[in-house]
Amino acid sequence: MLLQVPGFVAGSASAGLKKGGNKDLGMIFSEVPACAAGVFTTNQVQAAPVLLDKKRIKSGRCQAIVANSGNANACTGKQGIEDAKAVARAAAAALKIPEEMVLVGSTGVIGQRLNISAIEAAVPKLADQLSPSGLYDVAQAIMTTDSFPKTASRQGSVGDKTFTVAAVAKGAGMIRPDLATMLCFICTDIGARPDLLGQALKDAVAGSFNTITVDGDTSTNDTVLLLANGLSGLNLQDAACATAFQEVLNDVLFTLALQIVRDGEGATKLVTIEVRGASSKADATRVAYAVANSLLVKTALFGEDANWGRIMAAVGRSGVPINLDRIDIYFDDVRVVKHGLGCGKEAEAAATKVLKADHFSMVVDLKLGSKSAMVHTCDLSTDYVRINADYRS
Amino acid sequence: MLLQVPGFVAGSASAGLKKGGNKDLGMIFSEVPACAAGVFTTNQVQAAPVLLDKKRIKSGRCQAIVANSGNANACTGKQGIEDAKAVARAAAAALKIPEEMVLVGSTGVIGQRLNISAIEAAVPKLADQLSPSGLYDVAQAIMTTDSFPKTASRQGSVGDKTFTVAAVAKGAGMIRPDLATMLCFICTDIGARPDLLGQALKDAVAGSFNTITVDGDTSTNDTVLLLANGLSGLNLQDAACATAFQEVLNDVLFTLALQIVRDGEGATKLVTIEVRGASSKADATRVAYAVANSLLVKTALFGEDANWGRIMAAVGRSGVPINLDRIDIYFDDVRVVKHGLGCGKEAEAAATKVLKADHFSMVVDLKLGSKSAMVHTCDLSTDYVRINADYRS
Numbered sequence: 001m002l003l004q005v006p007g008f009v010a011g012s013a014s015a016g017l018k019k020g021g022n023k024d025l026g027m028i029f030s031e032v033p034a035c036a037a038g039v040f041t042t043n044q045v046q047a048a049p050v051l052l053d054k055k056r057i058k059s060g061r062c063q064a065i066v067a068n069s070g071n072a073n074a075c076t077g078k079q080g081i082e083d084a085k086a087v088a089r090a091a092a093a094a095l096k097i098p099e100e101m102v103l104v105g106s107t108g109v110i111g112q113r114l115n116i117s118a119i120e121a122a123v124p125k126l127a128d129q130l131s132p133s134g135l136y137d138v139a140q141a142i143m144t145t146d147s148f149p150k151t152a153s154r155q156g157s158v159g160d161k162t163f164t165v166a167a168v169a170k171g172a173g174m175i176r177p178d179l180a181t182m183l184c185f186i187c188t189d190i191g192a193r194p195d196l197l198g199q200a201l202k203d204a205v206a207g208s209f210n211t212i213t214v215d216g217d218t219s220t221n222d223t224v225l226l227l228a229n230g231l232s233g234l235n236l237q238d239a240a241c242a243t244a245f246q247e248v249l250n251d252v253l254f255t256l257a258l259q260i261v262r263d264g265e266g267a268t269k270l271v272t273i274e275v276r277g278a279s280s281k282a283d284a285t286r287v288a289y290a291v292a293n294s295l296l297v298k299t300a301l302f303g304e305d306a307n308w309g310r311i312m313a314a315v316g317r318s319g320v321p322i323n324l325d326r327i328d329i330y331f332d333d334v335r336v337v338k339h340g341l342g343c344g345k346e347a348e349a350a351a352t353k354v355l356k357a358d359h360f361s362m363v364v365d366l367k368l369g370s371k372s373a374m375v376h377t378c379d380l381s382t383d384y385v386r387i388n389a390d391y392r393s
Numbered sequence: 394m395l396l397q398v399p400g401f402v403a404g405s406a407s408a409g410l411k412k413g414g415n416k417d418l419g420m421i422f423s424e425v426p427a428c429a430a431g432v433f434t435t436n437q438v439q440a441a442p443v444l445l446d447k448k449r450i451k452s453g454r455c456q457a458i459v460a461n462s463g464n465a466n467a468c469t470g471k472q473g474i475e476d477a478k479a480v481a482r483a484a485a486a487a488l489k490i491p492e493e494m495v496l497v498g499s500t501g502v503i504g505q506r507l508n509i510s511a512i513e514a515a516v517p518k519l520a521d522q523l524s525p526s527g528l529y530d531v532a533q534a535i536m537t538t539d540s541f542p543k544t545a546s547r548q549g550s551v552g553d554k555t556f557t558v559a560a561v562a563k564g565a566g567m568i569r570p571d572l573a574t575m576l577c578f579i580c581t582d583i584g585a586r587p588d589l590l591g592q593a594l595k596d597a598v599a600g601s602f603n604t605i606t607v608d609g610d611t612s613t614n615d616t617v618l619l620l621a622n623g624l625s626g627l628n629l630q631d632a633a634c635a636t637a638f639q640e641v642l643n644d645v646l647f648t649l650a651l652q653i654v655r656d657g658e659g660a661t662k663l664v665t666i667e668v669r670g671a672s673s674k675a676d677a678t679r680v681a682y683a684v685a686n687s688l689l690v691k692t693a694l695f696g697e698d699a700n701w702g703r704i705m706a707a708v709g710r711s712g713v714p715i716n717l718d719r720i721d722i723y724f725d726d727v728r729v730v731k732h733g734l735g736c737g738k739e740a741e742a743a744a745t746k747v748l749k750a751d752h753f754s755m756v757v758d759l760k761l762g763s764k765s766a767m768v769h770t771c772d773l774s775t776d777y778v779r780i781n782a783d784y785r786s
Contacts, residue, residue, distance in 0.1 A: 045709030045717055075705050077718075077734050110702020111735040220706050295688075295773075296781055303782025309503020312468050313613050316438030324438055325470075341470050342504040380688075382775040388689055389696030 002136050003153035005164045005187040007031045007231040010134035012141035015122035017070030017108070017115055025119060026138035026168075027126050028065040028185055029095055034227040035191070036062035036103070037198040039205050041222035048073045048080030049104040050223055052088070056100055060194025062227055065185050066091045067105035068119065069142050069170070074110040074220040083114045090120045094127035105183045105223050107144055107170060135187065139168035142183050145265055145387055146170050152255040156248040158241045163190045163232040165245075165252045171260040184209070184224040184256060190245050191230030193237065200236065200246055201226045208253035212261045212376045213292045261376045262359075266383030269301055270359040273375045277366040283320040284373035287364060290318035291375075298380035306351035308336045315364060326367035332360050395529050396546035398557045398580040400424045400624040403527035405534035408515035410463030410501070410508055418512060419531035419561075420519050421458040421578055422488055427620040428584070429455035429496070430591040432598050434615035441466045441473030442497040443616055445481070449493055453587025455620055458578050459484045460498035461512065462535050462563070467503040467613040476507045483513045487520035498576045498616050500537055500563060528580065532561035535576050538658055538780055539563050545648040549641040551634045556583045556625040558638075558645045564653040577602070577617040577649060583638050584623030586630065593629065593639055594619045601646035605654045605769045606685045654769045655752075659776030662694055663752040666768045670759040676713045677766035680757060683711035684768075691773035699744035701729045708757060719760035725753050 010028045018024040038057045040050050056062070066087055073080050088102035095102075106114070139149035153166035171182035192200075205224060226249075234241045262270045273292050278284035291297055294314040300307040308329050315322060329337035331351040336343050354360050403421045411417040431450045433443050449455070459480055466473050481495035488495075499507070532542035546559035564575035585593075598617060619642075627634045655663045666685050671677035684690055687707040693700040701722050708715060722730035724744040729736050747753050 043706060043709040044715055045705050072702070075702060075717075075730075075733060075735065110700075110705065111730075220702075220709065295777075299778050299781035302778060305782070307503075309465070309468055309613075312438050312503060313436060316436040316613065322437055324468075337468075337504075340468060342468065380778060382778045384688075385692050385695060385773060385775045385778055388692035389698070 002151045003155060003164050003166050004132045005166045006189045007229045008135070008187045009130035009132055010138050011126055011130040012134070012137035013122045013126040015068065015118045017068055017118065023137065023141040024068055024070045025122055025126060026067045026141035027091060027130060028135070028138060028187060028227070029130050030063050030187070030227055030229045032229050032231070033061055033063050033101065034229040035060060035194055035197050037194060037201045037226045039201060039224040041219055043220050045075065045220045047106060047221040048076055048084040049106045050221060051081060052084045053103045053223060053225070056103060059100065061101065062103050063097045063101040064091055064095055065103045065105065065225055065227070066123070067138070067142050067183060067185070068114070069107050069144050071106060071108040071112055071114050072110045072221050073106040073114045076111070076113055079113060083116050086116050087114070087119050090123040091127065094124045103225055105142070105185070105221070105225070107142060107182050107221050110220060135166055135168055138185065139170070142168070142170040144170065147263055150256050150259040150263070152252045154248045154252055156244040158234055158238070158244050161232055161234050163188060163234050163245065165248050167252050167256060169256040169260060182219055182222055184253070186224070186226040186252070188226070188228045189230065189232040190228050190241070191232070191235035192228045196236040196242070197226060197228055200242070200249055203246060204249040204253045207250055208257040211374060212257045213289060258376060261378050264378035265387045266381040267378030268358070268381055269379045271301055271377050271379065272361045273377060274361055274363045274372060275366065276363060276372045277368055278320070278371040278373070279369035281371045281373060284371050285375070287315055287318045287320050287366070288373045288375040290314045291362070291364065292377040295380060298377070301355065301379035302381045304352060304355040306331060306336055306348050306355055308342065311362065311364065312337070322366055323368060328365040328367070330363040331355065395544045396548060396557050396559050397525045398559045399582045400622045401528070401580045402523035402525055403531050404519055404523040405527070405530035406515045406519040408461065408508070408511045410461055410511065416530065416534040417461055417463045418515055418519060419460045419534035420484060420523060421528065421531060421580060421620070422523055423456050423580070423620055423622045425622050425624070426454055426456050426494065427622040428453060428587055428590050430587060430594045430619045432594060432617040434612055436613050438468065438613045440499060440614040441469055441477040442499045443614060444474060445477045446496045446616060446618070449496060452493065454494065455496050456490045456494040457484055457488055458496045458498065458618055458620070459516070460531070460535050460576060460578070461507070462500050462537050464499060464501040464505055464507050465503045465614050466499040466507045469504070469506055472506060476509050479509050480507070480512055483516040484520065487517045496618055498535070498578070498614070498618070500535060500575050500614050503613060528559055528561055531578065532563070535561070535563040537563065540656055543649050543652040543656070545645045547641045547645055549637040551627055551631070551637050554625060554627050556581060556627050556638065558641050560645050560649060562649040562653060575612055575615055577646070579617070579619040579645070581619070581621045582623065582625040583621050583634070584625070584628035585621045589629040589635070590619060590621055593635070593642055596639060597642040597646045600643055601650040604767060605650045606682060651769060654771050657771035658780045659774040660771030661751070661774055662772045664694055664770050664772065665754045666770060667754055667756045667765060668759065669756060669765045670761055671713070671764045671766070672762035674764045674766060677764050678768070680708055680711045680713050680759070681766045681768040683707045684755070684757065685770040688773060691770070694748065694772035695774045697745060697748040699724060699729055699741050699748055701735065704755065704757065705730070715759055716761060721758040721760070723756040724748065
């Protein structure tokens, strides 16, 4: 059940960008101008909507978001920027707000021009049909290879006042840290200054979207946008409110991040990789990603094979100095490696049982220091290959 | 047809380490003590045979190699080292040479103790049956997930004298640069000083095994050994001889490297990725590997989809500064991207035809400088996942 956020309406439409007439256009509108913050892909190849949003969000203000699936509007040059602006312009006209108050998002195939006339034709009707319960429809409209819409919401309170955070996301493959996820739009009725809102978003992304990896690839379009309309009467400038908001925002984004990994293309398992005992947080993170992105580890997970030798090999090539004779490895609480050596058949049999679950942990204890890191990933299945081999056909 | 190298005999046996009674033990013997050089994995987790060989090869001399498949003797601690020594000792006794003149190699499952008594039982008979035409059998004995034995040989001449280089290799998955391949043993009748032989090997590996990648993973066991017995009467200290030998050695190792990529687990295509117009060789290499190791690129290759957007995304996240508006991308000689923009449907249709071949090139021209790099890889198929999910079962 996705909570409604006071002052926000949303909805979706089929503009004909996707095959089969599925929903492919979503719109979110704040009835009053909202404070806005964003986090974007770090890929040097950035899609037109990313380039446009990064410019517009500098004002710290936004009132509407329009997003399409079926076409990424990436590698489309100057024409792509004009097209992104045209989408925003159409929405602004329909919603009767300034063009600069509209942000856009796109996801789908790279390198093809957006069908602007189809979007322009669909926007006015879509703008007319927005409703307080329409956010779920936006989650559906931005799906590409996703197998389910991703939503999360939670309330918090400070004194006798309540605030709400509700968010939608899309993302299945091409998910990796330092770029949030493919698309995520968050609505809240907290009040905020842009700088405080931006910092809160950055912190929440660091603990959520930046701790997941599906295939190690990164997208041209990744965008996280947060709109805060202030209608709750609470404001981030109040310390108690800031604390409460951060906790709720972290929780909402972390919930979405796990949904994204669980829906990793073809994934059958959600696996949390924890690296402990590192000399630094950076080392722990580097080892965790080396394990999480190893094809050999990921295929062994799919095969439900407690093949810890592949984990060892990934740790050994991570580039982080290790002491092999100290390393312990666990699947949940089953230790399979102690001081760098296997714990034997019995331990492996117990670990194999752990691997049959659809969510479990792999723990690597380096015993070199006190720092740790956690990364969430999924297995690599034959379906991943099938989905990605056939994506455009 | 694998050429015989004067003074070398070889052979294989079934020691019972592999399921189904397949050959799993290979031996190479130089009738006279040979000059020796090696290149080993850069993974910090190094198997016992690697640790032993690295120590022994410092002498620059070796007379025999024993290698087994079915078990990597990795993550086996001190016991593993003792076991590797025991294998060498058994071979030395059977061949009546000093223990220190034997090098060993292992490939297979990590973390299980080698069945030493089985190997000790098989070695004497194997040593008795070595023959000048036995090198091909060694190629078979070291196979794991390989679908065909990998061999290459060539002769060269200086004046009226001829020398021969013959080599065997194994490797299907877990192949990536900076660690040569899984196992490769090279025999030659050139004469050499260890330092010159080591440099020649290093140079040949740089242009062959260090330019290929199958899944970006790296092994605990990768070993390349080169034995040079001097029986040709030619010596590397002669400049003409050094030049001729380097050319032949480069060719033999490059041939093996391409065989390894072509046999990448589940691979259906051999793809050469060339990055041109980079500011430095390091930049070109980095971009080439980002493309070569992208799961999205590799699955698109399997799907025969000229999805250049994924190549662009990989280039963009490589960490190398680019200018998007300058980039051209080709499949063989079909340009699909010009100045960062797609060349349209017709070009893509032509590129799709290129993708149907079992060997083709993808060229990325960054137009920032004059440096280039070439990397050889394969596609990622559903069979890759199947092979690696089921490897131990």
